[in-house]
Amino acid sequence: MSTLRDLQRELENKANDLSKLQKDIAKNHQVRKKYTVQLGENELVLKELDLLKDDANVYKLIGPVLVKQDLAEANANVRKRIEYISAELKRLDATVQDLEEKQNSKKDTILKLQQRIQSLQAGKGKA
Amino acid sequence: MEETRKGTVTSLSSVFPAEEAQKAVKRVQDTISDKKSELDYLRGFVADNNNLINLVHKLPEQLSHDIMVPFGKAAFFPGRLVHTNEFLVLLGEGYYAERTSKQTVEILTRRGKSLDSRVDSIEAIIKDLQAEASFFNATASEALEGLVEIREDYVEEDCKQESKSGSLKQSAPNFGKTTADDQQYARMMSRLDELEKQEELASESGNHSDQSEETTSDTDDISYQRPTDNNLQSSQDFRQGMLLDQTKNKSMAAEIPKKQNHQEDIADQLNFASLAVQSKVQEKENVPKKVRFVDQGEKLVHPEEKIVKATTASKGEVQHQTSQTSFDSRKAFTGSIIEHAENIKASPIEQSSTLSQVSGSQPKKPVSRFRMQRK
Numbered sequence: 001m002s003t004l005r006d007l008q009r010e011l012e013n014k015a016n017d018l019s020k021l022q023k024d025i026a027k028n029h030q031v032r033k034k035y036t037v038q039l040g041e042n043e044l045v046l047k048e049l050d051l052l053k054d055d056a057n058v059y060k061l062i063g064p065v066l067v068k069q070d071l072a073e074a075n076a077n078v079r080k081r082i083e084y085i086s087a088e089l090k091r092l093d094a095t096v097q098d099l100e101e102k103q104n105s106k107k108d109t110i111l112k113l114q115q116r117i118q119s120l121q122a123g124k125g126k127a
Numbered sequence: 128m129e130e131t132r133k134g135t136v137t138s139l140s141s142v143f144p145a146e147e148a149q150k151a152v153k154r155v156q157d158t159i160s161d162k163k164s165e166l167d168y169l170r171g172f173v174a175d176n177n178n179l180i181n182l183v184h185k186l187p188e189q190l191s192h193d194i195m196v197p198f199g200k201a202a203f204f205p206g207r208l209v210h211t212n213e214f215l216v217l218l219g220e221g222y223y224a225e226r227t228s229k230q231t232v233e234i235l236t237r238r239g240k241s242l243d244s245r246v247d248s249i250e251a252i253i254k255d256l257q258a259e260a261s262f263f264n265a266t267a268s269e270a271l272e273g274l275v276e277i278r279e280d281y282v283e284e285d286c287k288q289e290s291k292s293g294s295l296k297q298s299a300p301n302f303g304k305t306t307a308d309d310q311q312y313a314r315m316m317s318r319l320d321e322l323e324k325q326e327e328l329a330s331e332s333g334n335h336s337d338q339s340e341e342t343t344s345d346t347d348d349i350s351y352q353r354p355t356d357n358n359l360q361s362s363q364d365f366r367q368g369m370l371l372d373q374t375k376n377k378s379m380a381a382e383i384p385k386k387q388n389h390q391e392d393i394a395d396q397l398n399f400a401s402l403a404v405q406s407k408v409q410e411k412e413n414v415p416k417k418v419r420f421v422d423q424g425e426k427l428v429h430p431e432e433k434i435v436k437a438t439t440a441s442k443g444e445v446q447h448q449t450s451q452t453s454f455d456s457r458k459a460f461t462g463s464i465i466e467h468a469e470n471i472k473a474s475p476i477e478q479s480s481t482l483s484q485v486s487g488s489q490p491k492k493p494v495s496r497f498r499m500q501r502k
Contacts, residue, residue: 041219041220042220044218045218045222047237048218048219048224048237049218049222051233052224056224056226057225058224058225059222059223059224059225060221061222061223066223078220078222081220
């Protein structure tokens with residue numbers, strides 16, 4: 001009887017862990033989505049900047065003010081930003097994969113626990 | 128030999144419970160509506176962009192415009208728009224560039240293009256999802272109807288011994304068909320394609336509930352497969368097997384001479400065959416024979432793996448010959464016979480041997496599997 005209760009408590013814990021993991025994964029996905037959007041935007045900016053002539057005036061909005069920027073500088077900045085975002089995306093991918101692996105193993109353990117509980121209950125029912 | 132021919136029978140509803148399938152339908156529908164709202168959102172962007180392009184086009188037409196300048200949230204005051212050919216364009220990420228009207232329009236059209244491509248991709252996704260949803264729907268309804276899936280693996284080893292036994296059995300060889308075969312095959316296939324289309328249309332139009340209809344379509348299957356095979360197999364044994372079958376089925380007796388001349392008019396023959404069989408099969412006792420026919424034809428054309436569907440319900444629809452194994456599960460739901468036409472020519476020996484094997488072992492064959500649905 002006590003073993004059954006123990007098992008059930010364990011199962012509950014594991015289920016909590018699993019839901020936590022799933023929340024993490026969802027959060028990660030959201031962040032990833034945000035970064036993907038930013039990457040797309042930056043690439044668009046870079047394309048437009050490349051199309052600009054050298055004498056074009058480029059400004060950057062910093063807080064409430066537009067600050068005039070050198071085109072080359074702006075270009076370099078955008079490139080750097082893209083690099084950063086790509087690296088970040090890679091990192092996020094790795095963590096998501098890691099989390100998913102953890103999630104799968106958790107699912108397995110939960111399944112096993114459930115089976116054990118079921119078999120215990122079945123045994124009890126017969127007895 | 129018998130063991131190798133045993134397959135498995137799975138009821139569709141045990142693999143895909145109807146409720147689950149319906150849940151899947153709902154989920155897919157939800158995704159579709161999500162995507163649709165996204166699509167609307169994007170379409171709004173496209174419209175905005177187009178309006179902006181028009182405006183930017185028009186602005187430099189005059190040196191200055193009289194406008195109402197927004198001031199705070201609620202107030203406006205009259206003003207004048209000057210420098211109408213200078214734009215500060217937001218490129219994204221807080222970067223602005225000074226551009227002329229023309230250059231601005233260029234930027235805007237580029238953006239419009241990227242928007243269009245996104246719209247297209249979302250439309251494609253929606254299409255895919257809709258196909259998926261209809262598939263799940265079909266699955267759900269078929270699971271409710273109680274379809275079963277019958278699978279038998281084709282066993283390669285059989286061929287050798289079969290071909291021996293097959294050649295022994297050939298007692299009435301006929302010759303001289305070989306030259307005509309290719310032409311006939313081509314004609315035959317085009318005719319068959321037509322028939323298939325008709326049948327598909329008919330089954331889609333949706334009155335296919337009663338038993339007699341089903342038997343009709345089944346017999347169609349048979350009758351159209353048989354001549355095909357006939358043509359394909361210039362080797363005699365097939366004809367022999369057919370003769371055997373036909374003599375067993377008395378209703379077909381009238382047809383035999385026609386078969387033997389090997390038809391002037393294929394279409395006529397097809398119709399004739401289906402009529403002849405149909406008239407007979409409406410009586411229940413012939414069902415086993417009919418089923419055997421189906422099985423045999425199947426064996427011939429589908430060396431890899433076969434799925435013969437016996438179904439209480441609806442669609443006796445004939446699937447395209449192009450069906451691949453990857454689509455097996457899909458095809459299996461539609462209550463149809465799947466054949467691989469492209470394989471037929473490739474390995475005639477194999478097939479003919481299979482045939483003779485089939486006709487040899489027919490009496491042993493358990494019919495109940497195929498009949499099970501009819502009870």
